[in-house]
Amino acid sequence: MPDRRVELMDAAIVTLAREGMRGLTHRAVDRAAGVAEGSTSYYFRTREALLAGVLDHLAELSTAEIAAVDVQDIGAVAGLIAQWSTAGRDRMLARFELTMESTRRPHLQATMRRLEGQFRSMAEELLIAMNVPDHRRRAANLVAQIDGLLFDQVVGTGPVRSREDLQDALVPMFMSAFAE
Numbered sequence: 001m002p003d004r005r006v007e008l009m010d011a012a013i014v015t016l017a018r019e020g021m022r023g024l025t026h027r028a029v030d031r032a033a034g035v036a037e038g039s040t041s042y043y044f045r046t047r048e049a050l051l052a053g054v055l056d057h058l059a060e061l062s063t064a065e066i067a068a069v070d071v072q073d074i075g076a077v078a079g080l081i082a083q084w085s086t087a088g089r090d091r092m093l094a095r096f097e098l099t100m101e102s103t104r105r106p107h108l109q110a111t112m113r114r115l116e117g118q119f120r121s122m123a124e125e126l127l128i129a130m131n132v133p134d135h136r137r138r139a140a141n142l143v144a145q146i147d148g149l150l151f152d153q154v155v156g157t158g159p160v161r162s163r164e165d166l167q168d169a170l171v172p173m174f175m176s177a178f179a180e
Contacts, residue, residue: 006057008040012050015029048105052108055098058091058095075163078163092150120140145173
């Protein structure tokens with residue numbers, strides 16, 4: 001049997017992606033998870049705790065997926081973005097919802113900064129390993145560019161890109177990150 005917290009966080013992600021911030025309530029998560037009313041509030045007493053829990057869960061999932069990919073392989077990175085924008089679309093929608101909400105909630109903003117810092121650190125480690133100068137600035141730019149491409153894919157504002165199209169879009173991003 002899966003951990004109840006994980007089950008609730010997975011249900012919260014789906015609820016947040018489909019209903020938005022207003023639809024994310026403890027009761028809505030209970031319904032989505034198919035558990036007794038009050039289960040979510042038992043584990044996550046406040047709305048802030050619920051939101052922070054979702055953010056942490058999203059970060060854990062994404063970190064594991066990034067770690068499983070050879071980030072020096074642009075095709076593998078394109079495949080990960082394609083997976084996140086299709087099968088993982090609910091997760092990315094929830095992440096973007098929480099990103100926007102964090103601009104209005106100081107506690108959530110602190111959690112978001114910490115988690116986003118983890119992704120920038122991962123990019124920095126890659127650039128350091130490749131002896132890229134000015135790795136901190138270039139890592140921040142690379143993460144922001146990938147986030148923009150992902151946002152474009154997930155919210156449907158741009159053209160639907162194939163994995164090959166995503167790879168083509170990543171080439172200039174990687175080239176600028178690694179350029180002297």
